[in-house]
Amino acid sequence: MKPRSLVAAAVLLAALSAGVWWAKKHPQSASSTTASNTVKLVNIPADQLQQIDIKKNDGTGIDLKRTNGKWQIIAPATVSADQDAVSGLTSALAPLNADSVVAENGSAGSQYGLNNPSLTVTLNLKNGKKDTVKFGDDAPAGSLVYAKADSDPKIYAVSSSVKSSFDKSVNDLRDKRLLTFNSEKLTSIELTTKKGDLTFGKNNQGDWQIVKPGPYRADSFQVEELVRKLGDARMDLTGAAADEKKDAALFAAGQPVATVKVTDAGGPQSLDVRKNKDDYYAKSSVVAGMYKVSSDLGSSVDKTLADFRNHKIFDFGFSDPTKLEFRNGSSETTYTKSGQDWKSNGKTMDASSVQAVIDQLRDLSATSFPTTGFANPAIDITVTSNDGKRVEKASFTKSGANYIAKREGEPSLYELTGKSVDDALKAFAGIKPQAAKAKQNSK
Numbered sequence: 001m002k003p004r005s006l007v008a009a010a011v012l013l014a015a016l017s018a019g020v021w022w023a024k025k026h027p028q029s030a031s032s033t034t035a036s037n038t039v040k041l042v043n044i045p046a047d048q049l050q051q052i053d054i055k056k057n058d059g060t061g062i063d064l065k066r067t068n069g070k071w072q073i074i075a076p077a078t079v080s081a082d083q084d085a086v087s088g089l090t091s092a093l094a095p096l097n098a099d100s101v102v103a104e105n106g107s108a109g110s111q112y113g114l115n116n117p118s119l120t121v122t123l124n125l126k127n128g129k130k131d132t133v134k135f136g137d138d139a140p141a142g143s144l145v146y147a148k149a150d151s152d153p154k155i156y157a158v159s160s161s162v163k164s165s166f167d168k169s170v171n172d173l174r175d176k177r178l179l180t181f182n183s184e185k186l187t188s189i190e191l192t193t194k195k196g197d198l199t200f201g202k203n204n205q206g207d208w209q210i211v212k213p214g215p216y217r218a219d220s221f222q223v224e225e226l227v228r229k230l231g232d233a234r235m236d237l238t239g240a241a242a243d244e245k246k247d248a249a250l251f252a253a254g255q256p257v258a259t260v261k262v263t264d265a266g267g268p269q270s271l272d273v274r275k276n277k278d279d280y281y282a283k284s285s286v287v288a289g290m291y292k293v294s295s296d297l298g299s300s301v302d303k304t305l306a307d308f309r310n311h312k313i314f315d316f317g318f319s320d321p322t323k324l325e326f327r328n329g330s331s332e333t334t335y336t337k338s339g340q341d342w343k344s345n346g347k348t349m350d351a352s353s354v355q356a357v358i359d360q361l362r363d364l365s366a367t368s369f370p371t372t373g374f375a376n377p378a379i380d381i382t383v384t385s386n387d388g389k390r391v392e393k394a395s396f397t398k399s400g401a402n403y404i405a406k407r408e409g410e411p412s413l414y415e416l417t418g419k420s421v422d423d424a425l426k427a428f429a430g431i432k433p434q435a436a437k438a439k440q441n442s443k
Contacts, residue, residue: 041156042131042149043095044123046087051124054166057116062170073174079287080175089173092165093123096133098156099144106153112146113137114155121166135163171237178233178284178291179271185264186227193258195304210308216412217310226308229300230260230271233282235291244289251281251290258301273301306369313364313394313405313414316385321358323384325393326428335431348434357431360424366405366414373397374404374413379425396421 055061063075064086071081102112109115113136121133135158136146144157188211189200199212200223208223210216236247254274261270270285273293280298283290324335335344335354342349361383377395384391393408396416403421405414 039098039101039156040095041098041147041152041158042093042123042133044093044125044131046090046094048125048127049090049093049123050126052089053122053124054168055120055122056167057118060169062168062173064173073170077170079170080180081173082175085168085173089165089168092162096158096162098147098158099142100157101154102146102157103155104153106148106155109136109148109155112148112155114146114148119163119167133166135166174237176234176237177231178235178282178287178293179230179262179269180286181231181262181264181269182266183227183231185266186262187265188263189223189226190261191226191258191301191303192260193302194256195302198305198308200308210305213305214411216305217315217410218308219310222303222308226300226303227262229297230262233271233284233293233297235287235289236293247281247292248290250276250279250292251283254281257298260301273298309369311365311367311414313366313407313416314361314383314392316383316390316392317362319385319390321383321385322388323382324354324357325380325382325384327380328425328428329378333428341434344431350432350434353427353431357424357427360420360427364405364416364420364424366416367402368415370404370413370415372413373399373415374406377406379421381424 050066052064053061054063061075062073064071064081065074066072071083071086073079073081106114114134117134117136119135121135123131123133125131132150134148136148138145138160139157142157143160145160145163146155147158147163148155187202189198191198191200197212198210200208200218201211203209208218208220210218251274254276257273257275257280259270259272261268263269268285272283274281275298278295280293280295281290282293282297320337322337326333326335333344335342335349337343340351342351342354361381374395374397377397379396380393381396382391382393394405395408396403396405399415401418403416403418405416405421406412407414
């Protein structure tokens, strides 16, 4: 026999010997041959769980407890839990499926690493009952791990992914949000920067308004974007303890960017943001420590009053107006929508020409916010929308090459380019009666 053949035979013999050794050490039961028939190791609905204790064989672990319907980490430290992350863990128990039964009697646990389990999960139920699931050695093939529940004498092989779903650390399961406010219940936002102090509140319609430094209309999109960025702010827990100390030092040495205070039904929360070179760091009133945060968050709080002001002259947006009133000097015209038709002085107007006016008005936007220059307005435009619930009137006066506008009932002034207003005036001038329909030839 050739030497190469002898080597191949020796390797094959070694593999067969290892297989026989594993088969003797981990004997299969008769039921293990029916692996296609999935069995349930435990089946506990998430709403029946009261506490989950996870212990590793190196002595570390994490204990979770449900309090007032919310999961909280109670050991090794008391911190809020990420409800979604814990939900992923509890969902693995309803049910926890096994691939097969490998032993009918749990007394054989030492053969499967269950006398000194790598992971032990203790489940405390609301009814006072308790069960424990232990994970032992990895099976020799198939990405499986041996497991046993105290409530069942059998030993099972389960997917290793099941074990991974419980093999979590505090950082895996803790709430990483720097602010935990309810965005739906926010009542005020206070933003303090070198560029000025701003306070936002909501009006009776639930729309954001600028309260400080004065009563101004707010750009709802910009304020909601700020709320979203604050709600998305997360602590970075990927580094070691040394990185946490480094972040704290960089925060302390950083230049103040902004302090934000948000208030919801649960009370106020604050976030202090600083910049060190090109990076941003934050300290929250909700959690201990200082953390590096995204540049998006840093830039979202480093803004001025003008960034958050509403530049639009009219707020009707995509709501269809039902009435337009136009005064240019001594000429006054009213257009009213009736069904699908626009009418003026009893005449049906060309709908597309009226729509051209609406589009121009919708786009009117200020380029700046002057404090003077508004006098003797020659143009008034009133738009009624939202089924008659919203009425907006703006007056315009010429100022050099541009126009200055003022909304009725507001102190603010808006400067617009001459072209934008002139285009709107041309659109008004272009409104025409609807073309007469061609009469059908009588038969």
